[in-house]
Amino acid sequence: MDANPAGLDTKIMRNCGKIHLKRTKIDRLMNRLVVLIFMSLVLISVALTLGFWDKVKEFKAKHHYVSEKLTYSVPTESFFTFWGFLILLSVMVPMAMFIITEFIYLGNSIFINWDRQMYYQPQNMPARARNTSLSDQLGQVAYIFSDKTGTLTRNIMTFKKCCINGVVYGGTFPDLSFPHGAAQHA
Template identity: 30%
Template sequence: GSFDGPTASRIASGVTNTTPPDDSARASLAPPPAGGELQTISLGHRHLLLQSSYIKATERVYALVVYTGNETKCGMNKKPAPKKWAKIDRAVSRYSMIIFTCQILCALGFGLWGCFRNFAIADEDWYLAMNLGEHVSGADASWIAIVIYPLRFFLLTSVMIPISFKFVVDMSKAYMALVLEWDLSMWDDERGEGMRVKDSSIVEDLAQIDYVLSDKTGTLTQNVMALKALAANGDNLDALPLEALDPNQNTS
C-alpha cells in the first residue's frame, strides 16, 4: 500500500510543561496552551504512577516519563536511615559532653585567675623576676600569658576524660559478644553452630530490657505452634499430646 496522503502514519509528538522535581505527590503536569491542531491534555495526581507501583487488568496504557532516579516522588521522600546507638553509648556521650564542658570552664576560670594573680605578684614582688610573657617582651606579653595559662590548666584537667576509656569500653563489648557466642544453651543442633553476634552495641541493651512486645510471627516461635489449652462451652481443658488425638474420632 501507499503511505502517501492523509492516511500516512505520523509520529506523535508533544511538549510537557511541569514543575521542577519535588516531594509533593499532588504535582500537576500540564502542557502549555497552543493554537492550531495541537490538543491540550491536563495531567494531575489521578494520572500519577508512583515508583514501585504496578498496573493490572489494563489493556493499553500511554505512559509519560517525567521524573527518573532520585528525582521521582519516592526518591525525593527518602530519608537517611537513623543511626542505631545503644542506650549506654548515648549516656556515655552525654556524660562526656558534660564533663568536657566542666573541664573548659575550670580551665578558663583557674587559668585567668592564676594569670591575673601572677600579674599582681609580679608587680608587688618585683625581686622574683617572674617571666609572665614566656620570653616575649612588650605589650604582647600579657596577652600571651592570658592564652597560655588556660591551656596549661586544660592539660592538667585532661585526666577528667581518660584516653583509655574508649578502648576499655570496646574491649568490654568484644568480651560480652564472645561470651554470648560461647554460651552452650544457645547452641543449635540442626545447624551445628551457636549464635553469632553481628552488632556488639546491642549486647549492652539486653540487660536494660523490661518488656518484650512481639506478634505471633516466626521470629520467636520459629513457626512451631503447640496447643496449650482448649476452651469449649465454658469448660477449660488441658492440652493433650498430639499422639493422643484421633482425627477420625468425633468429639462433642
C-alpha cells in the same frame, strides 16, 4: 498526574534522609558524661587562667627580678595560658572508660559464642555474636512483634517466658519478681 517520575517520591529520594546512628544507652550516657566533663574542664581552665593573671601581677610586684614587660599582649598571653591549663587538665576526660566498656562487650560476646543453650539444632548452628555490643543491644528490647503467616517464624512459635511489669510469666523457671522499675522486657 505527575509527568516527572524522578521526583521526591522515588526510592532514592525517600532513602536519602537523615542518617540514624544506632547507639546503645550506655554509649549515649558515656557521651553525655564526656561532654559534661569537658565543659567543666573548660570552666576550670578559664577560672585558673583568671586566677593565674591575678597572682602573676602580685608576684611581679613583689619580685623585682621578674620582668614586668610581657613578650605578648595580654589577650595573647591569656589565650596561651588557657590552652596550657586545658592541656594540663585534659587527663580529667576518661577516655579509658570507652576502652573498658569495649573489653566488657567483647567478653560478653565471647560468652554468647560459648553458650550451649543458644545452639540451634535444626540448622546445626551455634550462636555467633558478630557485634561486640550485642548483649547491650539485646538488653534494650522493649517489644517483640511476630506475624501469623510464618514468614518470619516458619510457623513455629514457642512461648518460653516473659516479664511484664516485674512479673515473670511462663516456662519451667521459678517465678522471679523484680522490683518495680527494674522490669525486664523479653
